[in-house]
Amino acid sequence: MAYWLFKTEPDTFSIDDLKARPARTEPWDGVRNYQARNFLRDNVAKGDSVFIYHSSCKAVGIAGIATVSRSGYPDDTQFDPESAYFDPKSSPEKPRWFCVNVTFEEKFVQILPLKLIKSIPQISEIPLVNKGNRLSVMPVTKREWEILCHAARAGKA
């Protein structure tokens, strides 16, 4: 049982979109970065918990929580010439990109802003808060998970 943070641009796919999906479930596809790919393929497991993070938008921060409902499998969009994520160098025999399925769990009453996350002294190791970081799938420790959940719920008041 591990913890993760996945980034998404809410204009493209938000936590509300996830909640609105059939069975509140969606493949987390379109990841085209090798380090993130390796996590999706090798480490993200069914039952793991995921912070859904909204980037490149008005309210940047953690929007809520999802659960991994299927572990790593080849991302279909890489084989689809119509898809923006099409990769001509990949093949079904030797897939290059992987995805997992995520299922909506919870939307925070208020988004937990990046600014606030950065202000928490114990949250300094997570790649998210380090300058220039572009990793879109990253591990979160149990300790970090608990601190961030607590901060998100405190924000209700």
Place this chain on the structure above:
DNA sequence: GCCAACGTTGGC
């Protein structure tokens, strides 16, 4: 929209 930081590509 700006721009710094980063990952990837391709010439050599």
Place this chain on the structure above:
DNA sequence: GCCAACGTTGGC
């Protein structure tokens, strides 16, 4: 295998 050029990410 180096590294400059390029395209993309992402906060502000």
